[in-house]
Amino acid sequence: MATNVTQTAAATMTCTGSGSHNWFFCNFTCTIKPNAEQTKYQVDVTGEWWNNGRLDWSGDCDFIARFHVTDLPDEQVKKVRLKTEVHGTGARYTFGPLSFETGSAKDKTITLNIDLDLTVTTGTNGKPGIYHLSDKGNITHFRKNNWTFDLSEIQLGNKPATPTLTNNNKYNNNAGISASTNSLTIGVSSSDWGKPDNGKIFWSCSNGTKGELEKTSQFNINGLSPGTSYTVTVYLKNTIGSSESASITIRTRHNPPKLTLTIDSVDLEKINLSWTSDKDLADAQYQVDGGSWIKTGTGKSGTFTAKWFNPKTTHTIVFWGRSTATYDSLETYTEGKSATTLDRAHITSIGDCTFGLAIKINIASESAKPLQLEIWTEGNGLSPRFTFDVPKGTFTFNPTQDQLDKMYKCYPKSNEVPIKFLLTTKGEWKNWPDEQQNKTLLLTGIAKTQHVGVNNSARRCQVWWGDENNTPRRAVSWVGDSSNNSRRTI
Helix, strand or coil: CCCCCEEEEEEEEECCCCCCCCCEEEEEEEEEEEECCCCHHHHEEEEEEEEEEECCEEEEEEEEEEEEEEECCEEEEEEEEEECCCCCCCCCEEEEEEEECCCCCCCEEEEEEEEEECCCECCCCCCEEECCCCCCEEEEEEEEEEEEEECCCCCCEEEECCEEEEECCCECCCEEEEECCCCCCEEEEECCCCEEECCCEEECCCCCCCCEECCEEEEEECCCCCCCCCEEEEEEEECCCCCCCCEEEEEEECCCCCCCEEEEEEECEEEEEEEEEEEEEEEEEECCCCCCCEECCCEEEEEEEEECCCCCCCEEEEEEECHHHHCCEEEEECCCCEEEECCCCCCEEEECCCCCCCCCEEEEEECCCCEEEEECCCCEEEEEEEEEEECEEEECCCCCCCHHHHHHHCHHHHHHHHEEEEEEEEEEEEEECCEEEEEEEECCCCCCCEEEEECCEEEEEEEEEEECCCCCCECCEEEEEECCEEEEEE
């Protein structure tokens, strides 16, 4: 590449007179090179003039050289001091350099128009310019127009400055963490991108990838792994040279914690659950049926009990967790897990109810909670109640004589009395009664309902009676009371 372009050309003289002017000459020499910053072209013009004829002007004088660059807004005016004598002897005089800056790297040709203006002085005839005695005219200008220079071999510019790198996709305003789990967005800036400005960005990543980009303010590196630190190195390059390298280290954001929620067991009033996380949790909570959030443990696993439910009701539990700061304090939820609490115990069947005989009650229970059975009869304003702790399965009510006596007193004038059964499941929160069941307790005479003296002591006995076929049958005795009302006896 060339460092400069130099050309010499003869200037054209203008005179207000007529005749020959081949005794007064001027040449321009122009050298074009990059300025110190290599951002513009520096134009240096020197001149040489000479005469071999008489001039009615002597001494030194400041003239003006005007430079105009075609198609560019630059017009430079420079003063130049020339000296000449009345009688020319062929002596030569040089002036300059006259310098100015113009253009840019995109300009590959420059056309100059140079005008050495002599009209700023006055000839001896009182008119502008140098008085030309032979034709009574004044020499006014030396010009070189449409002077074109090919600058394609001159390289303007400078190499780029060291870039500044930034994280342009920060997580929680943390410059060291990307908001993305699989990519980095690298911002690139420079105090000087260099000239010419057709530079490129060259980058490499610690994962082994690299790339080349046109000049841009940022770029992405994709296909990365979550929660991993990467070092990105960048330098800038143009046709002049390369910048120093700059590096930045950024970690991709972690994935949110992966949570699992498991229903371990259900009970009458509660649901027992366990949870796990692939990352340490700083906070964990659960929600039941869209209600308020309830705190539970931290770490990577734990258990909790959702409770105080009604039996045989379905509930949906959602688990939420937030990872520790080490894992970017990310939140996630599980899908809702639904479970149904166990049912309260139920009486499935009751055997025959005959006064004096055992009664079998079958009980079904899903839970292991304690069960309580209440049995009672009602009649004659009486309601004797008997309470038992019972197991699930079959319970046999084999009434004692005292219990029989109390129930016997409930009978009215018929041989039937209602007998009632109520089963209750004892929960941790409260007790849960089954639906009351009602049966009829029949009095058939098989129980001991009479008293008889044996060895001067009262003994209970059954009453038998002979029927029309002289066959003994059990009977219930009735007596008349003091008001002539019939009463069962005992």
